Amino acid sequence: MRPNRIIVLGVLIFIFSQLSNSSFSIRVEDAGGTVDIQTDMYELSWKKAKTMEYIRAKPKGIAKSLIQNAEDPFSHAGDYAGWEYWGETQKVNIQKSPGKAVIEYTSKGTKFIEYSCVATYWDGVPYFKHEVRAKNIDKEAKVFPVSGYDPMVNPNLEFGDQRKKWVEPIPHIAYWNANAYFGLYSALAKAKPKFGDWQGKGSMIQLDHDRQMVLLNKKQVSDPIIYCVSIGKGGKDKAHKIAVEIQRVFAGADPHSVTVSEKLSIMWGSIKIVD
Numbered sequence: 001m002r003p004n005r006i007i008v009l010g011v012l013i014f015i016f017s018q019l020s021n022s023s024f025s026i027r028v029e030d031a032g033g034t035v036d037i038q039t040d041m042y043e044l045s046w047k048k049a050k051t052m053e054y055i056r057a058k059p060k061g062i063a064k065s066l067i068q069n070a071e072d073p074f075s076h077a078g079d080y081a082g083w084e085y086w087g088e089t090q091k092v093n094i095q096k097s098p099g100k101a102v103i104e105y106t107s108k109g110t111k112f113i114e115y116s117c118v119a120t121y122w123d124g125v126p127y128f129k130h131e132v133r134a135k136n137i138d139k140e141a142k143v144f145p146v147s148g149y150d151p152m153v154n155p156n157l158e159f160g161d162q163r164k165k166w167v168e169p170i171p172h173i174a175y176w177n178a179n180a181y182f183g184l185y186s187a188l189a190k191a192k193p194k195f196g197d198w199q200g201k202g203s204m205i206q207l208d209h210d211r212q213m214v215l216l217n218k219k220q221v222s223d224p225i226i227y228c229v230s231i232g233k234g235g236k237d238k239a240h241k242i243a244v245e246i247q248r249v250f251a252g253a254d255p256h257s258v259t260v261s262e263k264l265s266i267m268w269g270s271i272k273i274v275d
Contacts, residue, residue, distance in 0.1 A: 026101040026121055030092050035103065041126045042231050048089035051075050052105055052117075057231050059126065059180045066182045066231055069156030076115060076132060077149040080142065086115040099123040112138045118224075125255040126232030127185070127246060131224040136216035143215055144222050148194065148208035151227070153184065155204075163205065164236055165193035170247045173205045174239035180232060181239040187226035187250040188212055226250065 027038040034055070035046040045056035053074040058065045067073045076086045090108035094101065100122050107115040114135040121128045130151075134144040155175070163175040173193035174183030184193065184207050192208035209225045216222055228246045232238060249255055 025096060025098055026123055028094055028096065028101050028103065030094065035089075035092055035105075037101065037103075037121055039121055039123050041124065044121075044128075046089075046105065048092075050088050051085045052087065052089040052107055057182060057229075059232050061233060062180045066177075066180055067153075067155045069154055073155055074151060074153050075149075076145075076151050077147065078113065078145065079147040080112050084110055084112055086110065086113070086117075110137070112136070112142050113144060116221075122255045125245075127228045127230035127242065127249075127255075129226070129228050129249065131226050133224050134216065134222045136218055136220050139218055141215050141217050143213050145209045145213060145225060148192070148210055149206055150209045150225050151184065152196065152204055152206040153182065155182065162235070163195065163203065164240075165195070165205075166240060166243070167193070170243055170250070171207070172240075172243050172246075173207070174230075174236070175203070175205055176235040176239060178235075181230070181235055183230045183239045183242070185228040185230065185243055185246045187228075191227075 029036045033048050035048070037044040037046070041060055043056065043058045043060070044054055047053055047055045051072060053072070055067060055073060056065045057067050072085070077083055087107035087110040089105050091104070091106040093104040095103075100120065103119050103121070105117045105119065114137045116133045116135070118131040119128060132150065136142045136144070162177065163173070165173040170185055170187070170189070171191040171193050172183055172185040174181050176182070184205060186193070186207050186209065188209055188211065190211040194206045194208055196204045196206055207227055212223070212225060214222060228249070230239065230242050230246065232242070
């Protein structure tokens with residue numbers, strides 16, 4: 001066997017051993033004041049304190065986060081004769097399997113509504129899913145959702161006309177810059193994607209799920225508000241095109257994940273054998 005072929009064979013054996021051992025597990029680190037999530041497509045940081053929310057959202061290969069607002073960039077809120085955000089993180093429950101992580105964030109510190117956000121992250125796709133439930137912790141009945149901020153995203157980025165909303169194939173809305181996009185996609189056909197200017201702090205995007213509104217009695221838990229968040233390279237066209245795939249996920253299909261064999265074939269194809 002020629003020396004070059006021996007070298008290539010050794011490299012391939014090493015690569016295969018690394019693939020077999022890693023199982024492409026998503027990295028989740030719950031330390032200090034944040035929960036950090038890393039897949040092969042993006043990196044996220046979830047802030048626990050004061051108001052739980054994402055404070056960093058960065059597609060792989062992009063230098064800067066698509067969120068530059070560290071105060072109130074991503075949250076749910078309602079007007080109950082005064083605005084109430086979904087509070088700080090009380091509990092974090094992490095369940096991991098190869099290529100997938102499910103994390104439940106439970107809020108505390110709110111007066112009327114306790115929130116539970118079950119987030120599902122996958123390898124191989126540029127999106128993740130949220131299922132948000134509300135529990136009435138007040139003694140009086142409360143409506144949920146209310147006010148049209150479920151969720152709202154205020155990234156503190158000046159994107160001007162580089163944002164758009166669509167109602168087909170599912171309600172969705174996105175902003176983008178020269179390198180990447182950030183989009184929200186609802187599973188509710190009657191949800192309304194909206195633009196906003198939250199307290200004069202600049203452009204924002206939101207999903208209005210008020211068509212799902214119900215009256216919650218004391219200690220009653222709502223049905224989930226279900227939506228996906230997508231962050232990835234590209235602009236308007238990519239943000240819109242991914243809605244078809246997300247619609248299939250809402251219908252019960254598995255996300256298009258990259259398998260071990262597919263990743264191995266990509267690596268194999270990138271190696272050139274020199275005679």
